[in-house]
Amino acid sequence: xxxxxxxxxxxxxxxxxxxxxxxxxxxxxxxxxxxxxxxxxxxxxxxxxxxxxxxxxxxxxxxxxxxxxxxxxxxxxxxxxxxxxxxxxxxxxxxxxxxxxxxxxxxxxxxxxxxxxxxxxxxxxxxxxxxxxxxxxxxxxxxxxxxxxxxxxxxxxxxxxxxxxxxxxxxxxxxxxxxxxxxxxxxxxxxxxxxxxxxxxxxxxxxxxxxxxxxxxxxxxxxxxxxxxxxxxxxxxxxxxxxxxxxxxxxxxxxxxxxxxxxxxxxxxxxxxxxxxxxxxxxxxxxxxxxxxxxxxxxxxxxxxxxxxxxxxxxxxxxxxxxxxxxxxxxxxxxxxxxxxxxxxxxxxxxxxxxxxxxxxxxxxxxxxxxxxxxxxxxxxxxxxxxxxxxxxxxxxxxxxxxxxxxxxxxxxxxxxxxxxxxxxxxxxxxxxxxxxxxxxxxxxxxxxxxxxxxxxxxxxxxxxxxxxxxxxxxxxxxxxxxxxxxx
Numbered sequence: 001x002x003x004x005x006x007x008x009x010x011x012x013x014x015x016x017x018x019x020x021x022x023x024x025x026x027x028x029x030x031x032x033x034x035x036x037x038x039x040x041x042x043x044x045x046x047x048x049x050x051x052x053x054x055x056x057x058x059x060x061x062x063x064x065x066x067x068x069x070x071x072x073x074x075x076x077x078x079x080x081x082x083x084x085x086x087x088x089x090x091x092x093x094x095x096x097x098x099x100x101x102x103x104x105x106x107x108x109x110x111x112x113x114x115x116x117x118x119x120x121x122x123x124x125x126x127x128x129x130x131x132x133x134x135x136x137x138x139x140x141x142x143x144x145x146x147x148x149x150x151x152x153x154x155x156x157x158x159x160x161x162x163x164x165x166x167x168x169x170x171x172x173x174x175x176x177x178x179x180x181x182x183x184x185x186x187x188x189x190x191x192x193x194x195x196x197x198x199x200x201x202x203x204x205x206x207x208x209x210x211x212x213x214x215x216x217x218x219x220x221x222x223x224x225x226x227x228x229x230x231x232x233x234x235x236x237x238x239x240x241x242x243x244x245x246x247x248x249x250x251x252x253x254x255x256x257x258x259x260x261x262x263x264x265x266x267x268x269x270x271x272x273x274x275x276x277x278x279x280x281x282x283x284x285x286x287x288x289x290x291x292x293x294x295x296x297x298x299x300x301x302x303x304x305x306x307x308x309x310x311x312x313x314x315x316x317x318x319x320x321x322x323x324x325x326x327x328x329x330x331x332x333x334x335x336x337x338x339x340x341x342x343x344x345x346x347x348x349x350x351x352x353x354x355x356x357x358x359x360x361x362x363x364x365x366x367x368x369x370x371x372x373x374x375x376x377x378x379x380x381x382x383x384x385x386x387x388x389x390x391x392x393x394x395x396x397x398x399x400x401x402x403x404x405x406x407x408x409x410x411x412x413x414x415x416x417x418x419x420x421x422x423x424x425x426x427x428x429x430x431x432x433x434x435x436x437x438x439x440x441x442x443x444x445x446x447x448x449x450x451x452x453x454x455x456x457x458x459x460x461x462x463x464x465x466x467x468x469x470x471x472x473x474x475x476x477x478x479x480x481x482x483x484x485x486x487x488x
Contacts, residue, residue: 105237160285193221364451379443401456451480
């Protein structure tokens, strides 16, 4: 952080009044908001990759010179490892779409208007941004090519397909990969490929105008890639009618800059959708199955649903790959969730009334362990205070373990995941035994310092785990947050 304050002083001539760390976004870059004596703010960035920093600063300056909506870079350190950029605020398109997303894709007219405005702005960056751009400055490569495509396809094969245990003929699949690669790079595209065009990377100003960030991985490539990335984002739940509307908006805006054959564009788009879905499943597999981060595991079912819909439309022109993907989406672990049949509860002289109800609490040790109102005294109290506490950091102090920023912090750190592995084994064994004996009540409590972050995260995840696995009623209570709900 000292390097940033030094750079700030060199650029402005005075010390910042404050320098506050911001929540990370899954990368190795660290972000800070620096406020001057006059109240004006800048974002300071510390990155570990010199080449990545150079790419972002070059692209930002190039795009800004063409009057495109990107943050201006004010200054860069001599070693290139930190820089100052324009502060675009904290309101992202992802935040603005939260109600529609949480409603399973039921987006309001206002939310749809924001999506239309955003996707109509994309062609400006792709086409105008490519004019005069030195693609050799891009990181890690100047253009989308065969190396890029085959890397991502094999990433899917090794990090997602193989871990599922599905049987396939590797050489036949490789032949289809080679043909898919040839089709994806068959055209010489001269436009800018954003690479990570998604709602999280779009900031909204006070008037709802979109501004683009995190384009440092961009390169020369096909227009369709970014459209597929945006509209087939797994967690967005965009319906087909909304997708078609937004594709129409995009093509209409693109037509202002280049000649577009709408039918040909749509056909090639389907190929990039297939490629993008396989690519993100590879990423989810690695981050979820290997790094064991539950945030990414949760993203797998909606991504599989997107793939299932794509296969139903016969959009995969590669026979053996289509056969493998159809077998993949038919695997039991990717079927729609159903309650687990646990059979008739046996009677017990101790209880035997059934069915089992589980109560899960989060709490603060400062205010004591939750009381057992059932009268049987059964259950567990788990102390979460041995794990890394996000509450020690300013960006997380006003949010809880139900908020995505805290979830990402805990899962990226990983200690909480190891902790919960043991909890799940113990809880599963106890629940199964109680179901068999016909007991009616079991209680799990998670305590931490303030009952806000680690305990809330743990209680949420155990509650949903037990409900999903056993189909039982779970009463969830975050005592210090005043939140109670029943998971049927």
